[in-house]
Each structure stands twice: as C-alpha cells, then as structure tokens.
Amino acid sequence: xxxxxxxxxxxxxxxxxxxxxxxxxxxxxxxxxxxxxxxxxxxxxxxxxxxxxxxxxxxxxxxxxxxxxxxxxxxxxxxxxxxxxxxxxxxxxxxxxxxxxxxxxxxxxxxxxxx
Ligand SMILES: [Zn+2]
Numbered sequence: 703x704x705x706x707x708x709x710x711x712x713x714x715x716x717x718x719x720x721x722x723x724x725x726x727x728x729x730x731x732x733x734x735x736x737x738x739x740x741x742x743x744x745x746x747x748x749x750x751x752x753x754x755x756x757x758x759x760x761x762x763x764x765x766x767x768x769x770x771x772x773x774x775x776x777x778x779x780x781x782x783x784x785x786x787x788x789x790x791x792x793x794x795x796x797x798x799x800x801x802x803x804x805x806x807x808x809x810x811x812x813x814x815x816x817x
Pocket of ligand 1: 776777
C-alpha cells in the first residue's frame with residue numbers, strides 16, 4: 703500500500719467507516735497510521751503541574767493501514783490503487799477506477815534512462 707503523510711484517505715472499517723481525513727503520521731513497521739479526526743479517543747488526564755485542571759484529552763489513535771483507502775481526487779472516494787510506470791520511467795500510483803494518476807512514488811531511474 704503506497705500511502706504517504708498528507709495523503710487524503712478514507713476509513714473503511716470501524717466506527718469511523720466512510721470518514722475521510724488527512725494522514726498525520728505513518729508507522730510502517732507496525733503497519734499503522736494516524737488519520738486526522740478519525741479514531742478519536744478521550745484520554746483521561748490526572749491533575750498535574752502541566753495540566754492543573756486535569757480532564758479529558760481528545761486524541762487520534764493509529765488505524766491499521768489495511769483499513770483505509772487512498773482517496774482519488776477525481777472519484778472523490780477511497781479507491782484501490784495500483785502502481786505503474788509512466789512513459790518517463792517514473793513510478794506512480796493510479797486509481798483503478800478511473801485510471802488517473804495519484805502522484806509519484808519513485809523518481810525516474812537514471813540507469814534505465816541511460817540504457
Ligand atoms: Zn479515480
């Protein structure tokens with residue numbers, strides 16, 4: 703799954719199913735990512751010097767990467783993506799629904815261009 707920080711994704715499972723949000727961070731080793739406004743939980747905070755009031759803190763929790771889909775700008779919904787090479791040798795993601803490009807994954811390989 704090629705998802706990067708700042709991508710817009712749609713959640714496809716759990717309480718926030720159908721919601722779209724921006725990717726705030728990704729933990730590739732754990733296969734999880736944090737999506738803005740999704741999977742919010744209230745963390746109860748004890749009174750402390752830093753937080754004299756205590757109370758509840760709203761916080762986004764990480765979601766499984768497999769539970770989100772990249773949103774295609776043209777389709778406006780979460781779509782399955784593929785990877786392909788453009789004519790310039792650039793690897794890019796594309797929407798499997800409308801086949802429009804969804805941004806570059808890797809720059810053109812110099813070696814291939816030279817051959
Ligand atoms: Zn599309």
